[in-house]
Amino acid sequence: MEQPHLPSAHNNYFHFALSHLPNARGLIESQFPPEALRELKLETLEIVPGSFVASDLRDRHADLLLSIELAHPIKSTRHLKAGRRALIYFLLEHKSEAEPLTALQVLSYQVRIWEKLIRDGLPLCPIIPLVVYHGESRWTVARRMEDLIPSPEALSAYQVRFSLPLLDLSQLSDEQMPGGELLQSALGMLKYSRSGRLSQKLQQILELLASSGNQPVELWIHAISVYVMTVNKYISSEELAKTIQSVFPTQIEPGSLADRLLIQGREEGREEGREEGREEGREEGREEGILAGKIQLLQQILGDEVATDAELLARGVATLKTQLQLLQDRLRRRDS
Numbered sequence: 001m002e003q004p005h006l007p008s009a010h011n012n013y014f015h016f017a018l019s020h021l022p023n024a025r026g027l028i029e030s031q032f033p034p035e036a037l038r039e040l041k042l043e044t045l046e047i048v049p050g051s052f053v054a055s056d057l058r059d060r061h062a063d064l065l066l067s068i069e070l071a072h073p074i075k076s077t078r079h080l081k082a083g084r085r086a087l088i089y090f091l092l093e094h095k096s097e098a099e100p101l102t103a104l105q106v107l108s109y110q111v112r113i114w115e116k117l118i119r120d121g122l123p124l125c126p127i128i129p130l131v132v133y134h135g136e137s138r139w140t141v142a143r144r145m146e147d148l149i150p151s152p153e154a155l156s157a158y159q160v161r162f163s164l165p166l167l168d169l170s171q172l173s174d175e176q177m178p179g180g181e182l183l184q185s186a187l188g189m190l191k192y193s194r195s196g197r198l199s200q201k202l203q204q205i206l207e208l209l210a211s212s213g214n215q216p217v218e219l220w221i222h223a224i225s226v227y228v229m230t231v232n233k234y235i236s237s238e239e240l241a242k243t244i245q246s247v248f249p250t251q252i253e254p255g256s257l258a259d260r261l262l263i264q265g266r267e268e269g270r271e272e273g274r275e276e277g278r279e280e281g282r283e284e285g286r287e288e289g290i291l292a293g294k295i296q297l298l299q300q301i302l303g304d305e306v307a308t309d310a311e312l313l314a315r316g317v318a319t320l321k322t323q324l325q326l327l328q329d330r331l332r333r334r335d336s
Contacts, residue, residue, distance in 0.1 A: 010193065013227040014094040014132070017186035018064055020214075021045055023179065028066075028090060030178030031130055031167055040088065044069040048089070063109055064092040089113060091129040094190070100141045102131060103148055103164045134169045134190040174204070182212035189224060196234040206247040221248060229294060230328050236290040237297045288313050291320035298327040 018024050025045050029037060048065040067087045091113070093106055106129045114124050133139050142148045143164040151159055167178075169191040177184040185208035192198045192205070209220055221244060228240055292312035299306045312320060 010094065010096050010134075010190070010231065013186075013193070013223060014190065015064060016223045017183075017189070018092055019047060020182070020186075021047070023183045023186055024064075024066055024090075024092070026179030026183040027092070027130070027132075027167075030183075031165065032128075039071050041069040041071050065113065066090045066092065087125050089125060089127045091127055092132065093129065094132045094134065096133075096194070097135050098133065098137075098139045098141045101148070103142055103145055103162060106131065106164060107145065107160070107162050128165070130165045130167065132167045132169065132187070132190070134187075134193070136170060136195060138170055139166060139168045174201075180212060181208045182214050185209040185212065189227065193227060193231050195232075198228070198232050199235050199239060202228075202235070202240070202243045203247060206243065210247055217248065229297065234290075237293045287317055288320060291317065291324055295320065295324050295327060298324070298330075302327065302330055 018027065024047075025042055028040075028045075029042070044067075046067050048067050067089055070088055091106065091109055093102075093109070095102060099105070110127045110129065113127055117124055143166055145160045145162040146156070149159060169177075169187060172191075174188065177187050179187070185205050188201060188205045188208065192201045195201075206224070209217065209224075214220065225240065225244070228235060229237065292307075292309060295312060296306050315323070
């Protein structure tokens with residue numbers, strides 16, 4: 001089975017989830033007003049291959065470009081050659097932190113797109129950006145270029161005017177998530193990816209995925225499993241495996257990541273019940289157990305020799321965290 005391409009954690013899950021055109025269309029339909037949507041032939045939505053992020057920034061930033069035909073001819077189309085479509089581009093970007101210069105960053109992407117159109121001998125066209133923000137607190141930084149570059153009123157006419165549309169998931173309840181079940185599942189996964197609340201929310205997210213009827217579901221299970229194991233420090237492989245199995249008992253293929261999670265989960269389960277004495281000892285022991293389980297699973301995925309429980313638990317929390325980070329970095333590089 002072909003595995004989803006997941007170059008690096010948040011960026012990769014965002015690309016995987018929003019490259020599914022029904023998700024992208026649902027996001028656009030939910031975020032823009034009816035008068036704007038009436039100008040678009042949404043059934044012509046396509047992904048534009050390539051990235052407009054500078055190569056040295058791609059580990060931290062992601063862009064996804066989509067083209068849509070306009071529903072009505074533009075008043076002046078003399079710049080369009082015969083048979084050429086009048087397009088509009090949607091530029092989708094995600095942020096897991098509220099970065100102060102996001103408006104400038106997205107504007108720079110737009111300029112690069114226009115420059116490429118010129119190099120390719122194509123007409124310039126409108127570009128509509130949308131940032132999906134899935135940080136754990138409200139977006140508080142500038143969304144307009146005017147706020148980044150304050151100027152006297154007499155000089156304002158000479159400045160760039162640009163406002164950034166933003167979907168702030170931190171301010172939406174689960175019931176307010178836009179789109180159909182599959183998009184709601186994907187946005188919920190982004191929202192809770194790093195949160196300690198993921199343990200409470202994961203079953204609901206997976207049930208939305210199941211009810212969407214999207215096939216093949218194995219690709220989504222794999223993508224979610226890699227994402228959770230890479231970015232969430234609260235959920236153990238056992239808990240992840242049990243939740244997947246409870247929602248998708250017949251969808252796990254032998255040898256898949258979900259199958260390996262189940263095996264790892266059963267092994268972790270056999271180690272449960274060990275008492276460490278004092279309450280702090282029990283808490284530290286639980287954290288060590290979660291870290292050790294994730295390390296062993298990633299060692300299996302990467303083809304390394306799998307360390308024993310005794311070897312790992314003797315290393316201490318700080319060392320285990322460092323080892324886990326190194327393995328996660330290797331997994332990101334391998335899937336890039």
